[in-house]
Amino acid sequence: MTTIDDVAERSGPAGSNRSGSSLTARYPRVTLLGNRLLQLVILLVAVSTLLFFLLRLTGDPAVTLAGENASPEQLAAVRQHYGLDHSVFQQYLTFVRHAAAFDFGTSARSGESAMAQVIDRLPATIELAALAVLLNMLVAVPLGAWIGSRPGGRAQSVASAVIFFGQGLPGYVAALLLIELFAVKWDVLPSIGNSSASAYVLPVVSLAVFLISRLTRVLSSNVAEMMGEDFVRTARAAGASHRTVTVRHVLPNALLGSAALVGTQLAILFSGALIVEVVFAWPGLGLLMIDSVRQLDFPVVQAAVFVIAGLVFLTNVATDALLAVLDPRLRRQR
Numbered sequence: 001m002t003t004i005d006d007v008a009e010r011s012g013p014a015g016s017n018r019s020g021s022s023l024t025a026r027y028p029r030v031t032l033l034g035n036r037l038l039q040l041v042i043l044l045v046a047v048s049t050l051l052f053f054l055l056r057l058t059g060d061p062a063v064t065l066a067g068e069n070a071s072p073e074q075l076a077a078v079r080q081h082y083g084l085d086h087s088v089f090q091q092y093l094t095f096v097r098h099a100a101a102f103d104f105g106t107s108a109r110s111g112e113s114a115m116a117q118v119i120d121r122l123p124a125t126i127e128l129a130a131l132a133v134l135l136n137m138l139v140a141v142p143l144g145a146w147i148g149s150r151p152g153g154r155a156q157s158v159a160s161a162v163i164f165f166g167q168g169l170p171g172y173v174a175a176l177l178l179i180e181l182f183a184v185k186w187d188v189l190p191s192i193g194n195s196s197a198s199a200y201v202l203p204v205v206s207l208a209v210f211l212i213s214r215l216t217r218v219l220s221s222n223v224a225e226m227m228g229e230d231f232v233r234t235a236r237a238a239g240a241s242h243r244t245v246t247v248r249h250v251l252p253n254a255l256l257g258s259a260a261l262v263g264t265q266l267a268i269l270f271s272g273a274l275i276v277e278v279v280f281a282w283p284g285l286g287l288l289m290i291d292s293v294r295q296l297d298f299p300v301v302q303a304a305v306f307v308i309a310g311l312v313f314l315t316n317v318a319t320d321a322l323l324a325v326l327d328p329r330l331r332r333q334r
Contacts, residue, residue: 125284148223263319
């Protein structure tokens, strides 16, 4: 005979599991946010740890700070001042303790807070990346829709060939070509800094060249594929013009498939615009990182990489969230 205690004993764990699963089902966004935060923490810890040990293999920063002709006593004093006289493991524990509070120490060059220098340079990099992505969308969306709507046309074929060439053109090569033409030969645009609105043109275009080529190819492929769908034939049978079919029916669906690429491109620019920033002496994170690496300024390099890794991760999260809003199927999958 089954007693009440037996039933309670058997149903207890199952009931608790149902309660836990019901909480998860009731608050899916909280669970998703918690997972994202955990992923961010793991990413930042892994990147910071790997960078910490890699930087220690590049050389002795005490020699850079004190000079090549410094005496052993001067080198010892510099190492003691910056904590470089301790073992690497002790230095790492000190680094982790301070990094948990977003304190990466002071710059070995200027004596200022490393994180403060990074935050001061961050807006210039965000401006450059955002403008490049904006230009990318303004050009690639209509161009991709035009090429994809008539993929067999002669003009479209020529444009596709030019786009294919542009996709293989690195940003720094485009930067050097643009400087040679517009800053040196014709002297119509500045090529250094960001002191004026015209100074934004060359670096933004340099970064956007590759982005435009890639997004145009993806978007034109999506448009060409959707031009053969049933809803397109239905719209044409109802008397819709070619332009109406492309703009109102095909392009919105094609953009949905390209939104992830735009988010990825923005994330790449945060970490991949270093060379272009150096070429144009753009006062952003890229130029700061290159200068800091040259002078073995460990605190600034570590702070810059920490911020860039966080920006890339948050950009990817924002892209996923945007896709979930645009496509209800993704929300149901989650």
